[in-house]
Amino acid sequence: MEKASTSIRSRSRRPAADLAAALLDAAAVEFAAHGFEGASTRRIAERAGAHQPQINYHFASKEQLWRATVDRLFALLVVPDVAAAPDPASAFAAGVERFLQVSASHPALNRIVNQEATAPSSRLDWLVATHLRPLHRLVAAAWADVRASGAGADLPADEVWELVTTYGALRFANAPMLALLEIPSGTEPADAAEHARRVLSVLGLAPAPGSRPGRR
Amino acid sequence: MEKASTSIRSRSRRPAADLAAALLDAAAVEFAAHGFEGASTRRIAERAGAHQPQINYHFASKEQLWRATVDRLFALLVVPDVAAAPDPASAFAAGVERFLQVSASHPALNRIVNQEATAPSSRLDWLVATHLRPLHRLVAAAWADVRASGAGADLPADEVWELVTTYGALRFANAPMLALLEIPSGTEPADAAEHARRVLSVLGLAPAPGSRPGRR
DNA sequence: GTCTATACCGAGATAGAC
DNA sequence: GTCTATCTCGGTATAGAC
Secondary structure, eight states: OOOOOSSSSSSSOOOOHHHHHHHHHHHHHHHHHHHHHHHHHHHHHHTTTTHHHHHHHHHHHHHHHHHHHHHHHHHTSSOTTTSSSSSHHHHHHHHHHHHHHHHOOHHHHHHHHHHHTTTHHHHHHHIIIIIIIHHHHHHHHHHHHHHTOOOSSOHHHHHHHHHHHHHHIHHHHHHHHHHHHHHOOOHHHHHHHHHHHHHHHHHHHOOSSSSSOOOO | OOSSSSSOOOOSSSHHHHHHHHHHHHHHHHHHHHHHHOOOOHHHHTTTTTTHHHHHSSSHHHHHHHHHHHHHHHHTSOOTTTTTTTSSSHHHHHHHHHHHHHHHHOTTTHHHHHHTTTOOOHHHHHIIIIIIIHHHHHHHHHHHHHHHTTTOOOHHHHHHHHHIIIIIIIHHHHHHHHHTTTOOOOOHHHHHHHHHHHHHHHHHHSSSSSSSOOOO
C-alpha cells in the first residue's frame, strides 16, 4: 500500500529493541489483513522499514513472529487495577468495556483470532491453549459472580462470551466492510464506550456506571 | 489433509459440469479455511480430484474461481417462497432462520465474507456491491416493516444486521475455535433453529411461530 | 477437454561479507 | 546487528501433445 518511510533506514541506525517493536507492529497489521499464510515476511519487513532477513534474525521463523505478535496484542487486555470495582456487575462491565476499547484501538487482535478460528491448525491449538482458554475461564467465573449477585440477564456464560466476542468485537474487526456498507463504526474511545453500552444492555447490565444492576 | 478420492480420476471420465461443481465445492472449503491469498489452486484441484490446470480452463483465473464460489454460496440464501408469511415479524423471523440454517450447513459462506471483511481489496468492493449491499438494503426495509407493524425491539436496522451476521453466524463460521473451547455448537438443522430462537429473542421477536409478535 | 511439462514469480530461510 | 546474494520450494498460469 504505502512505504513505511521514504525507504529502508540507512545502516544500523536503530536500537535493536525498537526494530523488534516495529516489526511486531508491522506484523500485526499484515497478519490481520492477510492471515498467517497470506501475509509475507517481505511486506512486514518493508512496512517496518527493515530488510526481510532481519525477521529471521530477531525471530526464529515466521511462526515465531506470529506468536510474538499475538502475545503482544493479548497483553493489552490485562487490566492494571484488579478487583477495584464495588460489585461483580460493574467489574464485569468494566472488563467488557476494556475489551472493546482495545478492540477498537487495536483491531488486529480480533482480526487475527477470527482468521485462525475457521480452520484447525497448530496455531489455533496454541492460541486457544495459551490465551483464549484462560480468558474464557475468567469470563465464565466472573459471569457466575454476576448472576450470583442477582444481576445480569438469564444467559449462560458461553452465550455471554459469544455475544461479547462477536457482536461486541466484530464492529471494529470488520470496519473495512462496514464502511463500504455505510454502517458507521467509529473507533474513538467514545465510540467504543457507546458500543459497550449497547452490548452490556443485551447482557442485562444496562448503564451501570454507579450501581443499580439487575435489570431484565 | 486428505485425498479427495484414491487419486486423480483416470481420464476424461466426468461430465464437465460435474467437474466444475466439484471444483467450486473444493474452492469453498479451501478459501474458507485459508482466505483468498492463503488458498492454493493446487490444493483445490487436488481436493476435487482434478489437475491444477483444469482450474484455469474452467475458470479464467483464481479470482474468477473465487467469485464463482461466492456467487454459488449466496445463491443459497434466496428464498423460494417470497412473502408467504402472514405478517412482517414472522417474515423477518423466517428470513433470519433461513440465513442461520444456510450458515450452519455451509459455514464457508460467512468464513469467506469475514476473511475479506478485515482489509480493503478489490474483492471486498465486488463482494459488497454484488451481494452484501443488496442484502443489507433488503434487511433494512424488512426491519422497517417489522417496526411499523409494532413488533420487534427498539433497535436501528444496522444493529439488527450486525447482531444477525455476527452473533448469529459466527457460531458456525468459528466452529473449530469454539470446539477447542468446548463451547457446543451443533450444525444440525435443529441446532440452527435453536440458535435462531436465541438471536430472535435478542431482536424482540420471541417465539413467533404462530403470531403474537411485539414483545419487549 | 484433459493431460504433462514447464515458465515465471514470489515465498521463507540461510550464508557470509561488513 | 545489518546488509547483499542466493538457495529451495511452492505458487499461478500457459503451451502443446493427445
